Amino acid sequence: MDAAGYAMLELQGLTRRFGATLAVDQVSLAVPAGQMLGIIGRSGAGKSTLLRLLNRLIEPTSGRILSEGREVTALRGRALRAWRRDCAMVFQQFNLVQRLDVLGNVLIGRLAHQHGLRRALVLLAGAFTAGERAMALAALERFGLLEVALQRAETLSGGQQQRVALCRALLQQPRLILADEPIASLDPANARVVMEALRQVNREEGITVLVNLHHLDTAREYCDRILAMQAGRVVFDGAPAALDAARVREIYGISEEEFAAEAAARAEAGRAAA
Numbered sequence: 062m063d064a065a066g067y068a069m070l071e072l073q074g075l076t077r078r079f080g081a082t083l084a085v086d087q088v089s090l091a092v093p094a095g096q097m098l099g100i101i102g103r104s105g106a107g108k109s110t111l112l113r114l115l116n117r118l119i120e121p122t123s124g125r126i127l128s129e130g131r132e133v134t135a136l137r138g139r140a141l142r143a144w145r146r147d148c149a150m151v152f153q154q155f156n157l158v159q160r161l162d163v164l165g166n167v168l169i170g171r172l173a174h175q176h177g178l179r180r181a182l183v184l185l186a187g188a189f190t191a192g193e194r195a196m197a198l199a200a201l202e203r204f205g206l207l208e209v210a211l212q213r214a215e216t217l218s219g220g221q222q223q224r225v226a227l228c229r230a231l232l233q234q235p236r237l238i239l240a241d242e243p244i245a246s247l248d249p250a251n252a253r254v255v256m257e258a259l260r261q262v263n264r265e266e267g268i269t270v271l272v273n274l275h276h277l278d279t280a281r282e283y284c285d286r287i288l289a290m291q292a293g294r295v296v297f298d299g300a301p302a303a304l305d306a307a308r309v310r311e312i313y314g315i316s317e318e319e320f321a322a323e324a325a326a327r328a329e330a331g332r333a334a335a
């Protein structure tokens with residue numbers, strides 16, 4: 062909560078229906094600024110839909126989202142653009158421009174701050190300022206990517222590409238990072254590097270992070286709090302240590318090993334698709 066008692070995010074009865082499917086069902090919770098919140102669940106639980114509702118990529122069927130007391134679900138026009146700039150997204154498949162160099166990909170994060178003629182100029186002529194370039198280079202250096210700054214994104218490993226995507230997110234100067242299965246396409250070593258980078262950003266900049274994860278172990282290791290979803294509903298919301306093997310079985314009706322095996326199979330499918 063901030064000094065006025067407001068949460069960074071407050072969800073009130075947030076619901077999204079797709080036809081007969083309740084993808085997100087009456088979700089109510091508050092997220093304090095600076096928290097690293099892991100969201101877990103089996104396939105189809107509603108994790109992606111929840112993140113997409115938060116940055117208004119999709120609209121709720123009912124319910125509200127507030128940020129520091131302001132109703133996000135009511136924002137329009139310039140205020141909505143500003144909110145989207147506050148929420149940087151990180152995706153499973155990195156979403157880099159493969160033929161563009163790494164530096165160019167990171168600078169794309171600055172476009173969220175350009176409007177009108179200036180944005181057109183930047184888009185057409187790549188007319189970023191020296192300050193913006195310095196910012197991008199500093200972000201790349203921070204995550205060990207300076208030496209690949211001028212390489213095309215397509216020449217990088219998955220783990221490097223996801224760190225580039227994180228640098229791009231940082232150039233947006235967000236207050237919130239919404240990461241949708243950011244490590245699902247990575248091998249365990251790269252997954253670790255990316256999770257460390259996310260946590261570093263969370264701890265050092267105080268950026269609130271909401272991260273969808275398949276692996277319980279990862280959520281336990283890196284997150285301050287875990288939300289478990291099942292059929293659109295939040296079925297557990299608490300400290301990582303409280304989500305023990307018995308609780309997992311109670312929630313999902315499968316053992317923690319079966320949950321991990323399912324997660325591993327999805328990770329394998331994610332890598333094959335990458």
Ligand SMILES: Nc1ncnc2c1ncn2[C@@H]1O[C@H](COP(=O)(O)OP(=O)(O)OP(=O)(O)O)[C@@H](O)[C@H]1O
Pocket residue numbers: 079082083084102103104105106107108109110111
């Ligand atoms: N655009 C859409 N149109 C129709 N149904 C959708 C749409 N997006 C999501 N759904 C449905 O909503 C439910 C929740 O999907 P969502 O992608 O949010 O789950 P998830 O927990 O992120 O799953 P996964 O881990 O497999 O990505 C699923 O039943 C899905 O089929």
